[in-house]
Amino acid sequence: MTKAVLGIIGGSGVYDLPGLEDMREERVASPWGEPSDVLRIGRIGETTIAFLPRHGRGHRLSPSDINYRANIDVMKRAGVTDLISVSAVGSFKDEYHPGFFVLVDQYVDRTRKRENSFFSQGCVAHVPMAHPVGPLLRQRIADAALAEDIPFALGGTLVCIEGPQFSTYAESITYKGLGYDVIGMTAMPEAKLAREAEITYATIAMVTDYDCWHPEHDHVDVASVVAVAQQNAAKVARLVARVARDFPAEHEPCPAGSDRALDGAIMTAPSARDPELLKKLDAVARRVLNPSQA
Numbered sequence: 001m002t003k004a005v006l007g008i009i010g011g012s013g014v015y016d017l018p019g020l021e022d023m024r025e026e027r028v029a030s031p032w033g034e035p036s037d038v039l040r041i042g043r044i045g046e047t048t049i050a051f052l053p054r055h056g057r058g059h060r061l062s063p064s065d066i067n068y069r070a071n072i073d074v075m076k077r078a079g080v081t082d083l084i085s086v087s088a089v090g091s092f093k094d095e096y097h098p099g100f101f102v103l104v105d106q107y108v109d110r111t112r113k114r115e116n117s118f119f120s121q122g123c124v125a126h127v128p129m130a131h132p133v134g135p136l137l138r139q140r141i142a143d144a145a146l147a148e149d150i151p152f153a154l155g156g157t158l159v160c161i162e163g164p165q166f167s168t169y170a171e172s173i174t175y176k177g178l179g180y181d182v183i184g185m186t187a188m189p190e191a192k193l194a195r196e197a198e199i200t201y202a203t204i205a206m207v208t209d210y211d212c213w214h215p216e217h218d219h220v221d222v223a224s225v226v227a228v229a230q231q232n233a234a235k236v237a238r239l240v241a242r243v244a245r246d247f248p249a250e251h252e253p254c255p256a257g258s259d260r261a262l263d264g265a266i267m268t269a270p271s272a273r274d275p276e277l278l279k280k281l282d283a284v285a286r287r288v289l290n291p292s293q294a
């Protein structure tokens with residue numbers, strides 16, 4: 001049995017998790033560098049929670065400066081099996097108004113400047129990403145949203161841009177025309193790295209604005225994002241608390257294969273693997289590299 005541990009990554013406006021009981025702060029060291037902040041570990045109900053604000057306390061880190069590898073690595077070291085990422089997003093749909101939640105199931109990666117893999121020269125791996133979101137985890141969030149009377153859409157595509165600038169009008173109408181639902185700056189490579197670390201991942205995309213395509217709404221700016229995100233922080237806390245209270249003690253095997261993503265994924269022959277890289281992969285790839293210690 002694998003004990004379920006729920007990780008929460010908070011985005012813009014979500015820098016702590018009210019309701020976290022028996023909370024302690026843990027500075028978890030990572031061979032991948034500095035995570036965004038200390039981990040706050042506690043419990044809600046019987047479920048152990050590890051919380052990390054992605055931009056750090058005080059919002060110190062821009063989307064391009066976040067060390068996504070270190071963040072996912074420390075979550076893995078804390079035993080996280082299931083990770084909920086909270087993100088403020090712009091909307092491409094009239095009906096997805098500010099304050100509305102979208103439980104996306106797809107991402108489009110338009111980032112350019114980020115380390116997007118734990119694997120590289122000396123240990124090459126290719127994990128499947130067709131279904132990046134864990135369907136059972138996403139359904140648990142949907143059930144909790146229903147129980148808490150929080151309006152949401154089940155499914156949708158989030159396009160992740162590099163930022164930090166918001167999009168041009170031409171980009172915005174192009175993304176809308178392509179059928180994308182929401183836009184953010186942080187879901188990638190977070191979702192890819194979670195998959196490599198065999199952590200089941202889902203996003204709560206909290207709509208804060210209509211980006212800049214909507215003829216009847218102001219163009220996005222920081223003030224509007226922050227205002228909506230702050231108004232919605234309590235709703236996020238309520239939703240996460242409900243998910244946690246109803247969470248199973250044992251990790252549920254992921255139908256999308258999140259928790260077995262490294263099976264058969266490593267291409268590099270054992271004799272050709274770089275021992276230094278293998279050391280850094282000790283947490284992320286322990287199940288396949290050191291099964292006796294997993």
Ligand SMILES: CSC[C@H]1O[C@H](OP(=O)(O)O)[C@H](O)[C@@H]1O
Nearest residue numbers: 011012063087088184185186225
């Ligand atoms: C504050 S506006 C842009 C900022 O908000 C979103 O952050 P997060 O995804 O962490 O909630 C967006 O991705 C940008 O980082």
Ligand SMILES: Nc1ncnc2[nH]cnc12
Nearest residue numbers: 088089090184185211220
């Ligand atoms: N319009 C937008 N574009 C990119 N990231 C965002 N985060 C919140 N709103 C956004």
